[in-house]
Amino acid sequence: MxxxxxxxxxxxxxxxxxxxxxxxxxxxxxxxxxxxxxxxxxxxxxxxxxxxxxxxxxxxxxxxxxxxxxxxxxxxxxxxxxxxxxxxxxxxxxxxxxxxxxxxxxxxxxxxxxxxxxxxxxxxxxxxxxxxxxxxxxxxxxxxxxxxxxxxxxxxxxxxxxxxxxxxxxxxxxxxxxxxxxxxxxxxxxxxxxxxxxxxxxxxxxxxxxxxxxxxxxxxxxxxxxxxxxxxxxxxxxxxxxxxxxxxxxxxxxxxxxxxxxxxxxxxxxxxxxxxLMKAPPSIDSIAVASGLAGVFSGFKRPVLEIARAEGVDPIDLFLALGERQVVAGQEDLIGDVARQLKAATR
Amino acid sequence: MxxxxxxxxxxxxxxxxxxxxxxxxxxxxxxxxxxxxxxxxxxxxxxxxxxxxxxxxxxxxxxxxxxxxxxxxxxxxxxxxxxxxxxxxxxxxxxxxxxxxxxxxxxxxxxxxxxxxxxxxxxxxxxxxxxxxxxxxxxxxxxxxxxxxxxxxxxxxxxxxxxxxxxxxxxxxxxxxxxxxxxxxxxxxxxxxxxxxxxxxxxxxxxxxxxxxxxxxxxxxxxxxxxxxxxxxxxxxxxxxxxxxxxxxxxxxxxxxxxxxxxxxxxxxxxxxxxxLMKAPPSIDSIAVASGLAGVFSGFKRPVLEIARAEGVDPIDLFLALGERQVVAGQEDLIGDVARQLKAATR
The missing domain is CATH 3.20.20.70 (Aldolase class I)
Known part of the structure; x- marks a missing residue:
């Protein structure tokens, strides 16, 4: 070229x-x-x-x-x-x-x-x-x-x-x-x-x-x-x-x-x-990197952030843990369980 | 995997x-x-x-x-x-x-x-x-x-x-x-x-x-x-x-x-x-695509937009034309010349 x-x-x-x-x-x-x-x-x-x-x-x-x-x-x-x-x-x-x-x-x-x-x-x-x-x-x-x-x-x-x-x-x-x-x-x-x-x-x-x-x-x-x-x-x-x-x-x-x-x-x-259409163009924030690396659907971002805040755990830890459980869309109810397990494990 | x-x-x-x-x-x-x-x-x-x-x-x-x-x-x-x-x-x-x-x-x-x-x-x-x-x-x-x-x-x-x-x-x-x-x-x-x-x-x-x-x-x-x-x-x-x-x-x-x-x-x-540090994360706007495709340094964006507006030419046309001239940093003075040539050519 x-x-x-x-x-x-x-x-x-x-x-x-x-x-x-x-x-x-x-x-x-x-x-x-x-x-x-x-x-x-x-x-x-x-x-x-x-x-x-x-x-x-x-x-x-x-x-x-x-x-x-x-x-x-x-x-x-x-x-x-x-x-x-x-x-x-x-x-x-x-x-x-x-x-x-x-x-x-x-x-x-x-x-x-x-x-x-x-x-x-x-x-x-x-x-x-x-x-x-x-x-x-x-x-x-x-x-x-x-x-x-x-x-x-x-x-x-x-x-x-x-x-x-x-x-x-x-x-x-x-x-x-x-x-x-x-x-x-x-x-x-x-x-x-x-x-x-x-x-x-x-x-x-x-x-x-x-x-x-x-x-x-x-x-x-x-x-x-x-x-x-x-x-x-x-x-x-x-x-x-x-x-x-x-x-x-x-x-x-x-x-x-x-x-x-x-x-x-x-x-x-x-x-x-x-x-x-958009408020801002999409960008790759740290949560996006973590969910991509963990192999967790991006649509989990909002509930993960909310539950991480409520339970006092790090959302990136939570994404990586959800990746280990291989959660998929429809299993949003698992997010709270995994967050509480994380919290218990770090006590 | x-x-x-x-x-x-x-x-x-x-x-x-x-x-x-x-x-x-x-x-x-x-x-x-x-x-x-x-x-x-x-x-x-x-x-x-x-x-x-x-x-x-x-x-x-x-x-x-x-x-x-x-x-x-x-x-x-x-x-x-x-x-x-x-x-x-x-x-x-x-x-x-x-x-x-x-x-x-x-x-x-x-x-x-x-x-x-x-x-x-x-x-x-x-x-x-x-x-x-x-x-x-x-x-x-x-x-x-x-x-x-x-x-x-x-x-x-x-x-x-x-x-x-x-x-x-x-x-x-x-x-x-x-x-x-x-x-x-x-x-x-x-x-x-x-x-x-x-x-x-x-x-x-x-x-x-x-x-x-x-x-x-x-x-x-x-x-x-x-x-x-x-x-x-x-x-x-x-x-x-x-x-x-x-x-x-x-x-x-x-x-x-x-x-x-x-x-x-x-x-x-x-x-x-x-x-x-940033007002917003970087994103790939249409000007960025055009300058990448044309092979023109992104730092030309601001002068290209200003001169395109002043001369009434399309900034994407201007980027592509600058790419054809193979302009490099330091040749910002060429932007105006190329814009005026474009304008003359489309009359």
């Missing part, structure tokens, strides 16, 4: 990469699910202008998740979907659902409101819970995708098996989420390779930035054969945030991959996100 | 990595060089407690750079050095000097105030300007290091030659800075490999995060043979910031490299930096 980088001038010799943009879903975690219709519309218009292929929207935890326990969204699912649908003239609309929070009725509502791509999520070892819902999505005529959460908690072989199961159930793309932001690039490479070898549908990767490696992990996933990469404007997402969309587009372009996204327009969309 | 990561429990099978922390120098760019003595002291104490090997301090552009044109620092060099020196009981103190801004007198002042490690910086193709100053540092009895700025502007072979020259001049460690945050990991690997093959002293890498790859590039540098890695608390540094110190420590620890730094204490030091 000499001098100026080949900005916007690289011939596209490599396979196309489909960017899937959950700014309006994963980013919702960062603002307590309180985006209003004007905010959804402003970003959806900007992403559509940038030719982002899929714009995902919803409560941070997906369809049907708005609740007192998880956090009530400002808008109901139908309103969010109708708002974004109206703004998208070329981008497809995506939704996310984790069985347990969402139901078949929620899927029907989503597709009726124009969802084109429906992701069904399961804990990394529990793909069997996606069977019925993936079938429902296919029956409804939308594109069905399957994703495995907290995927660092098991190895390449099992992830490949679980992804193959989801393909059998009807998934038209499958992959892994680094829900805790725990991966190093080599971890991603071995996992994505194993999955790509086991299935004949596009492989998805979704990163989080707890250790500052969301971008590197996403590029590693591409190199290992993933072709659907999740990325959000300014990295807007749970905890330390996601892979940063506009930087990913710039890098993929420079490396000769075609995303179909306009660089200038996606930089403008990121500015809309920064100005309209 | 299964379940919990090996937090603080990995046997150290790999060579030690020396972390060099320019939080109080590169971070100075982010606050217009306005850190006061209490701020310097608070962070230096915290970094010393974390056993950070080298704590660098000074004006963002280094010794002697405080000026009306570049920006006046709140404190003079002697005061900054004396303040940090007093706080460090085990960490060594580092300083940075670019010939042209600093002089031999500044070097003498720095060593008299207890600087242990003195870095002499040059544009990536101009190592010859470091000869006299590296000699001076050796004569003064401090550790002399040589670093090449804007190192993406030339290739591995020339960087290796330039580093070898600095070793000949007396440098006891040499390496490269990614001043524009332009590198992808493969770029770093080929360059660090070439340098490590050409010299028999430790190799230095200093990253910036414009494309979200500072961490990945630093890990790539380690894999390619670099053993002195620059990193700052919360990434506090020019533009999009530097490699994030506390996350780097966590990752290196997890990968079995010994840094000698205490993880809990460095997380605490990062919290001190976040609470005491």
């Amino acid at each position: 000499k001098g100026t980088p080949p900005v916007n001038s690289t011939p596209h010799a490599r396979p196309p990469i489909l960017i899937h943009d959950p700014t309006l879903r994963d980013g919702h975690h960062a603002v307590g699910h309180q985006l209003d219709a004007d905010q959804l519309r402003a970003y959806a218009v900007a992403a559509n202008t940038a030719r982002v292929p899929v714009v995902e929207v919803g409560h941070g935890n997906g369809l049907g998740a708005s609740s007192l326990q998880i956090g009530r969204a400002k808008l109901d699912d139908a309103t969010m979907l109708a708002t974004v649908r109206e703004a998208l003239t070329s981008s497809r609309m995506g939704v996310f659902m984790a069985p347990g929070w969402g139901t078949s009725d929620d899927l029907a509502t989503a597709v009726r409101h124009g969802a084109d791509v429906v992701r069904i999520a399961a804990h990394c070892t529990e793909a069997d819970v996606t069977e019925r819902h993936l079938g429902t999505v296919r029956d409804l005529g939308a594109e069905a995708q399957g994703v495995l959460l907290m995927s660092h908690m098991t190895g390449p072989g099992e992830l490949a098996e679980q992804c193959a199961l989801m393909v059998k159930y009807g998934a038209q793309a499958v992959g892994i989420m680094d829900s805790a932001g725990h991966y190093l690039p080599d971890d991603v490479i071995e996992r994505v390779h194993a999955i790509a070898d086991a299935v004949d549908v596009p492989v998805i990767f979704h990163g989080h930035n707890n250790l500052g490696l969301a971008m590197a992990n996403s590029l590693a996933a591409v190199d290992a054969g993933a072709s659907v990469i999740d990325a959000t404007a300014r990295g807007f997402g749970a905890g330390a945030g996601n892979t940063q969309l506009e930087a990913l587009v710039a890098i993929l372009e420079r490396r000769g991959f075609d995303t179909g996204i306009g660089l200038r327009e996606v930089l403008a969309a990121a500015d809309v996100a920064a100005d309209r | 299964k379940g919990t990561p090996p937090v603080n429990s990995t046997p150290h099978a790999r060579p030690p990595i020396l972390i060099h922390d320019p939080t109080l120098r590169d971070g100075h760019h982010a606050v217009g060089h306005q850190l006061d003595a209490d701020q310097l002291r608070a962070y230096a104490v915290a970094a010393n407690t974390a056993r950070v090997p080298v704590v660098e301090v000074g004006h963002g552009n280094g010794l002697g750079a405080s000026s009306l044109q570049i920006g006046r620092a709140k404190l003079d060099d002697a005061t900054m050095l004396a303040t940090v020196r007093e706080a460090l009981t085990s960490s060594r103190m580092g300083v940075f000097m670019a010939p042209g801004w600093g002089t031999s007198d500044d070097l003498a002042t720095a060593v008299r105030h207890g600087a242990d490690v003195v870095r002499i910086a040059a544009h990536c193709t101009e190592a010859d300007v470091t000869e006299r100053h590296l000699g001076t540092v050796r004569d003064l009895g401090a550790e002399a290091q040589g670093v090449l700025l804007m190192s993406h502007m030339t290739g591995p072979g020339e960087l290796a030659e330039q580093c070898a020259l600095m070793v000949k001049y007396g440098a006891q460690a040499v390496g490269i800075m990614d001043s524009a945050g332009h590198y992808l990991p493969d770029d770093v690997i080929e360059r660090v490999h070439a340098i490590a093959d050409a010299v028999d002293v430790p190799v230095i890498f200093h990253g910036h995060n414009n494309l979200g790859l500072a961490m990945a590039n630093s890990l790539a540098a380690v894999d390619a043979g670099a053993s002195v890695i620059d990193a700052t608390a919360r990434g506090f540094g020019a533009g999009a910031g530097n490699t994030q110190l506390e996350a780097l420590v966590a990752i290196l620890e997890r990968r079995g490299f010994d840094t000698g730094i205490g993880l809990r204490e460095v997380l605490a030091a990062a919290d001190v930096a976040a609470d005491r």
Whole structure:
């Protein structure tokens, strides 16, 4: 490489990469699910202008998740979907659902409101819970995708098996989420390779930035054969945030991959996100580093901080202890128990 | 990998990595060089407690750079050095000097105030300007290091030659800075490999995060043979910031490299930096992405924004055009010319 980088001038010799943009879903975690219709519309218009292929929207935890326990969204699912649908003239609309929070009725509502791509999520070892819902999505005529959460908690072989199961159930793309932001690039490479070898549908990767490696992990996933990469404007997402969309587009372009996204327009969309959606861009605080290192879902941050304060234990100790117990989303009730054990142990 | 990561429990099978922390120098760019003595002291104490090997301090552009044109620092060099020196009981103190801004007198002042490690910086193709100053540092009895700025502007072979020259001049460690945050990991690997093959002293890498790859590039540098890695608390540094110190420590620890730094204490030091030094943690805005992609020093951001506004051109267009002209620090006067050419071209 000499001098100026080949900005916007690289011939596209490599396979196309489909960017899937959950700014309006994963980013919702960062603002307590309180985006209003004007905010959804402003970003959806900007992403559509940038030719982002899929714009995902919803409560941070997906369809049907708005609740007192998880956090009530400002808008109901139908309103969010109708708002974004109206703004998208070329981008497809995506939704996310984790069985347990969402139901078949929620899927029907989503597709009726124009969802084109429906992701069904399961804990990394529990793909069997996606069977019925993936079938429902296919029956409804939308594109069905399957994703495995907290995927660092098991190895390449099992992830490949679980992804193959989801393909059998009807998934038209499958992959892994680094829900805790725990991966190093080599971890991603071995996992994505194993999955790509086991299935004949596009492989998805979704990163989080707890250790500052969301971008590197996403590029590693591409190199290992993933072709659907999740990325959000300014990295807007749970905890330390996601892979940063506009930087990913710039890098993929420079490396000769075609995303179909306009660089200038996606930089403008990121500015809309920064100005309209977020209080501050995501950053990697010490809690984020600890939760990434411990392999604990970033969504635990608020309860961990509250319980650590109430029990008088160090929140970083608490995150590391929760990592040792391998807690996963849905096990928030364990936080208090672990905190009290920590407290007892240090007396 | 299964379940919990090996937090603080990995046997150290790999060579030690020396972390060099320019939080109080590169971070100075982010606050217009306005850190006061209490701020310097608070962070230096915290970094010393974390056993950070080298704590660098000074004006963002280094010794002697405080000026009306570049920006006046709140404190003079002697005061900054004396303040940090007093706080460090085990960490060594580092300083940075670019010939042209600093002089031999500044070097003498720095060593008299207890600087242990003195870095002499040059544009990536101009190592010859470091000869006299590296000699001076050796004569003064401090550790002399040589670093090449804007190192993406030339290739591995020339960087290796330039580093070898600095070793000949007396440098006891040499390496490269990614001043524009332009590198992808493969770029770093080929360059660090070439340098490590050409010299028999430790190799230095200093990253910036414009494309979200500072961490990945630093890990790539380690894999390619670099053993002195620059990193700052919360990434506090020019533009999009530097490699994030506390996350780097966590990752290196997890990968079995010994840094000698205490993880809990460095997380605490990062919290001190976040609470005491910065208005907000660094983030990657659209200008940062554009300047990284274009390969233009982040320090151009303020003048580029001002001139773009005055001339009515898009700052991102201006950054990309400056990248095409391969401008480097010291050529700020070209910004206006390029802006006016852009304006004329779009009429």
